[in-house]
Amino acid sequence: MTLTTADPGVLQRPELVTEIPGPKSREIHARRERAVPRGVGCALPIYVDHADGAWLTDVDGNRLLDLGSGIGVTTLGHTQPAxxxxxxxxxxxxxxxxxxxxxxxxxxxxxxxxxxxxxxxxxxxxxxxxxxxxxxxxxxxxxxxxxxxxxxxxxxxxxxxxxxxxxxxxxxxxxxxxxxxxxxxxxxxxxxxxxxxxxxxxxxxxxxxxxxxxxxxxxxxxxxxxxxxxxxxxxxxxxxxxxxxxxxxxxxxxxxxxxxxxxxxxxxxxxxxxxxxxxxxxxxxxxxxxxxxxxxxxxxxxxxxxxxxxxxxxxxxxxxxxxxxxxxxxxxxxxxxxTGGPFAEAARIEEALTRGLRELARDHAAIGDIRGHGAMIAFELVEPSTAAPLAGLAADIAAHAARRGVLLLTAGSYGNVVRFLPSLAVTDAQIDYALEVIAEALPD
The missing domain is CATH 3.40.640.10 (Type I PLP-dependent aspartate aminotransferase-like (Major domain))
Structure with missing residues (x-):
């Protein structure tokens, strides 16, 4: 079983028609702040209209690459047909x-x-x-x-x-x-x-x-x-x-x-x-x-x-x-x-992510550790000279990625980890785009 597609006509990069978040999302978010307790947090105030595979489409028509999968829930992809x-x-x-x-x-x-x-x-x-x-x-x-x-x-x-x-x-x-x-x-x-x-x-x-x-x-x-x-x-x-x-x-x-x-x-x-x-x-x-x-x-x-x-x-x-x-x-x-297919896809994703992150680490000393298995990979950000946790940068990377149409999750007891929990439907080309976006936000 294959969850991904190599069809060149399949979208491999986000499609953004407004800023992130867009005007409709901002309007709904204002309503949310009046109706929903603040304790129900919000990592990214885009309001989803529909989803498929590795993609989220918001109420403004922006199509974002979802590398969080509802924090690891839609492992086989959004709206998986079976x-x-x-x-x-x-x-x-x-x-x-x-x-x-x-x-x-x-x-x-x-x-x-x-x-x-x-x-x-x-x-x-x-x-x-x-x-x-x-x-x-x-x-x-x-x-x-x-x-x-x-x-x-x-x-x-x-x-x-x-x-x-x-x-x-x-x-x-x-x-x-x-x-x-x-x-x-x-x-x-x-x-x-x-x-x-x-x-x-x-x-x-x-x-x-x-x-x-x-x-x-x-x-x-x-x-x-x-x-x-x-x-x-x-x-x-x-x-x-x-x-x-x-x-x-x-x-x-x-x-x-x-x-x-x-x-x-x-x-x-x-x-x-x-x-x-x-x-x-x-x-x-x-x-x-x-x-x-x-x-x-x-x-x-x-x-x-x-x-x-x-x-x-x-x-x-x-x-x-x-x-x-x-x-x-x-x-x-x-x-x-x-069927065994999802396990092969997880191995493919692990290889693509770890290879790309190691290439980034060669040029960006703030990446102190790359770890995980399958479609559960993370990198930890550290002060290059001391390896002390580099707090704040993970959130900055996630915010930059959101503006470029990529949903990333942060983690770690020190707030210094970026984690990848993509669905197994994500393609190598989509991963490569996400890594390009992350590179833009990393310090030299």
Whole structure:
């Protein structure tokens, strides 16, 4: 399966007919400021009219290259035809029935398929909720029920959501937690592996994390350790080789549930079914959301059967969790992934992006690190002489790119990372254009 096209008639550069944002977007944004709380942020105030593949078309008629995909949601492209067809067909049959009251087969079949594709050959079970944060909350509930323990350990630079529990698990207080306390108790944050910043090997970084877990918390009180195999909001931090397996081995030896938050990195994004596979990791619980239904709200918790059965009947669920339309879309996503084509596209994108970014780095010393896998690539900006985080430049690059018709996302605990989360429909020519635009905004 090929998601891209080499047709020379296909648009390879943005089409801008007004300034960005245009007059219609500005008018809607003024209405937004009167009607929507300021806490609902806005990275780029262009208002989308329609989308397809790697493109967003705003209400002013500007066509922008989307390298964010709704923060990694539309992995297979906007309005992917097979996903749209599956959702439409399901809408004509049943739009909603609560699975815990009157169930339906597609929910069961999707659980079976996730058991097949998540890491490990052990028996697994899955249930579905609406969002990534809900998946995290439910994974913690299950881990506590299974172990009879209370503490959850999250890694430095992590991001897990905006609910009360997940706010307590995040690395950054502002803006995600500022003013919203008190937070959920029994959450501890521990050092992670960040090769650019700590210079440690995977085993060394794991030893540091484990020492903290044992001495500052105590293994007997820990229900779960949760880790993003590649950290998302933290700046696409890729751990040193051996870090995650060592942490998992310690968790298993101490009766601690190891949770892999694959919400941003899973389901084809990194060129594999799950990013855990890149590190030889077989988690106890795997969390999915974002790309699982290519734009429809759905999230899943998949885990070892004996752990997943720890909750009493009625202890898990939710009115809209596993909605039939979202479930149908997810089946279409898995059908496409099972062809293998999306994994090849992710590898192509990784090669194009990393090659282009390395060429930029030769001329621009502010690019201190290039990292990631598949269609999940980032570069970190540093002071060339000290490697200290270069705050502010990432936002400047994103603003310049927007004016040139390219939507980029920033990230990182220091606000100094530009991240690429394109759909797998993006072409090499479109990537090359984005890199040209970035070069314009980089200091010499």
């Amino acid at each position: 996903v749209v067809a599956a959702a439409k067909e399901q809408l004509d049959r049943v739009s909603h029935t609560l699975f815990t009251v009157t169930p339906y087969e597609n929910y069961v079949r999707l659980a079976e398929r996730l058991a097949q594709h998540t890491p490990g050959a052990h028996a697994k079970k899955t249930f579905f909720v609406n969002s990534g944060a809900e998946a995290v909350e439910n994974a913690v509930k299950i881990a506590r029920a299974h172990t009879g323990r209370r503490v959850v350990a999250a890694l430095d630079h992590a991001f897990h959501g905006r609910t009360n529990l997940t706010m307590a698990m995040n690395h950054r207080a502002a803006p995600y937690g500022t003013g919203f306390g008190p937070f959920a108790p029994d959450v501890q944050r521990v050092p992670n592996s960040y090769p650019l910043r700590d210079g440690l090997t995977g085993p060394q970084a794991a030893a540091r994390t484990i020492e903290y877990l044992e001495q500052r918390i105590g293994a007997s009180d820990i229900a779960a350790v949760i880790a993003e195999p590649i950290q998302g909001e933290g700046g696409f931090v890729v751990p040193a080789e051996g870090y995650l397996p060592a942490l998992q081995e310690w968790a298993t030896a101490n009766g601690v549930v190891f949770i892999a938050d694959e919400i941003q990195a899973g389901l084809g994004r990194t060129g594999t079914w799950f990013a855990s596979e890149l590190f030889g990791l077989v988690p106890d619980l795997v969390l999915t959301a974002k790309g699982i239904a290519d734009g429809l709200p759905l999230a899943g918790i998949t885990g070892r059967a004996e752990i997943m059965d720890s909750a009493l009947p009625g202890g898990l669920g939710g009115t809209f969790g596993g909605n039939p339309v979202s479930i149908a879309a997810a089946h279409a996503v898995l059908d496409l992934l099972e």
